Amino acid sequence: MLAHLATTALLLVVxxxxxxxxxxxxAGRGAGDVNDTAGRFAVHATDLGVMWRDSRGRVAIAFGDTYGAGWGGHGAGPETADWRFNTLAHSTDHHLADGLSIDSMVTDRPGHAAQILPGDPSVPEVTVIPTAAVAVGSRDYLHYMSVQSWGPAGTWTTNYAGLAHSDDGGRTWAKPDTARWANRGGGSAFQLGAMVRRDGYVHLFGTPNGRLGDAYVSRVPEHEVLNLAAYQYWTGSGWRTGAPGSAVPVMSGQVGELSVQYNSALGRWVALHLDENRAAIVARTAPDPAGPWTGGQVVADGKDHPGLYGSFLHPDSATSPVLHFAMSRWDPYHVRLMRLDSVPADGNALQEGGFEHRTGAWRSTGQGGVDHGLGLARTGANNGWVRSTSGWNDLFQQVVVRPGTRYRLSGWVRSSGTTSDGYFGVRRPGGGGVVAEQEYGSLPSYGRLSVEFTATDPRAEVxxxxxARDGQDTWAQVDDLLLEPIG
Structure with missing residues (x-):
């Protein structure tokens, strides 16, 4: 499915x-190889690296598509290169400053990592990819997706997502057909997962197939993980049992390959995921699994790590302000351990309120966009803009909010001397009307605007x-927008 990195020297980069x-x-082949998975387990290339504390107290690491001798050296494949849909490693290494050591892998013969989850001959299927896992008592649970076909970048189609379980420490797995979310109806929102055990529940966060959707959340009593009828889905006003179609988003997209933990050192929930638009791994935080979640701060940039994806938290990170996670790279095709020394503290629910990274979250009506490095920003290098000689022109972003929560939206705007009817605020998506707004006219220098509102729906537009009237050249520039819960 996705990543690898090949360099000839390991450099210390700050x-x-x-x-x-x-x-x-x-795992895979590349610089800084402390595990020699190619020589020890015939794993020359692989991806993902879903990690959890397993039923025997080890760190288990589930990989996606795995290749052996004959691997092409770049990306996935060929299929003839000892291809396995998935593999599983175990580690007892808690000293991660010099890397993560793999003690063993589940093997089917000496020196050969086994495929742990078989395919499903009843459906058209190209692979079976683990996406999340958790242990309860002596049993391990693995959330996986049955991939029907690959599409353009960031997209693919699944048949369904399912739960596998193991009672022997991960050596053998069962895939009950009663524990599946079909890729239709409400189940479509849980095709990729992230699993967290806390307060007597297993929380399952979910996204649609691909990397372009919002994230949702459900929970189930920890001893009923295989009973899909017992799952409770967050509806915006509470938890509803057995109704995946009633779930509303808790994180705005694009959310790809999500990993979530409750971090006791920070006293907050922490999520990492790929943002396809920004070509970056971003970190989000929230006080509660249902939010309100922040919009995501970049913690690993595709400019520094081309072809990056996947960002699966190490179990030890749940009790530390320092996070370690497994990150994949497509070219060549492998998994690396990353260290994040501090989680960004920005409480902004918006994505790129300062416009500093490329993102498709900001869209425009009429004429608008982002100025890059033109010296027009209030802070940083970039700012948003709208400009026209006629009609309504705006720059907007749809954001997920938590109903019942009070928010403040603030930002800095400057505008032309011809501006008489400028508006800054929040509205309901799809032309549903203004929730709160502040009018402005000519602003020769950046001035701060602010509105407050109580969210009544799970989505809003900032x-x-x-x-612009009478053919006059009219413009506004905007920067440093902040949407934050208050009270």
């Missing part, structure tokens, strides 16, 4: 503040716009 740095290779 990352920017708030960015993760590379510790070493976990906007800044102008009416």
């Amino acid at each position: 990352p920017p503040p708030g960015h993760a740095h590379d510790v070493g290779l976990i 906007f800044t716009g102008i009416w």
Whole structure:
């Protein structure tokens, strides 16, 4: 499915503040290889690296598509290169400064990592990929997706997502057909998962197939994990049992390959995932699994790690302010251990409120966009803009909010001398009407605007716009937008 990195020397690179740095290779072939998975287990290339504390107290690491001798050297394949849909490793290494050591892998013969989850001959299927896992008592549970076909970048189609379980420490697994979310109806939102055991429940976060959707959350009593009828789905006002179609989003997309923990050192829930638009791994936090979640701060950038994806938290990170996670790279195709020394503290529910990274979250009505490095920003290098000689023009972003929560939206705007009807605020998506707004006119220098509102729906649109009249050149520039819960 997805990643690898090949260099000839391991260099110490100091990352920017708030960015993760590379510790070493976990599996596959490349620089900083502390495990020799190619020689020990015939794992020359692989991806993902879903980690959890297993039923025997070890760190278990489930990989996706895995290749042996004959691997092509870049990306996945060929299929003839000793291809296995998935493999499983175990580690007892808790000293991660020099990398993550693999003690063993589940094997089917000496020196050969076994495929642990078989395919499903009853459906058209190209692979079976683990996406999340958790242990309860002596049993391990693995959330997986049955992939029907691959599509353009960031997209694929699943048949269903399912739960497998093992009672022998991960050596053998059962895939009951009663524990599946079909890729239709409400089940579509749980095709990729992230699993967290806490307060007597297993929380299952879910996203649709691919990397472009929002994230949702459900929970189930920890001893009923295989009973899909017992799952409770967050509806925006509470938990509803047995109704996946009633779930509303808790994180706005694009959410790819999500990993979530409750971090006791921070006293917050922490999520890492790929943002396909930003070509980056981002970190989000929330006080509760249902949110309100922050919009995501970049912690690993595709400019520094081309082809990055996947970001699966190490179990030890749940009790530490320092996070370690497994990150994949497509080219060549392997999994590396990353270290993030501090979780970004930004409480902004917006994505890229400062416009500093490329993102498709901001869209425009009429004429609008982002100025890159033109010296027009209030802070940083970039800012948003709208400009026209006629009609309504705005820059807007749809955001997930938690109903019943009070929010404050603030931002900095400057505008042309011809501006008489400018508006800054929040509205309901799809033309549902204004929730709160502040009018502005000519602002020769950046001035702070602010509105407050109580969310009544799970989605809202933040906007800044102008009416341009009588053929006059009218513009506004916006920067440093912040949407935060208050009270």
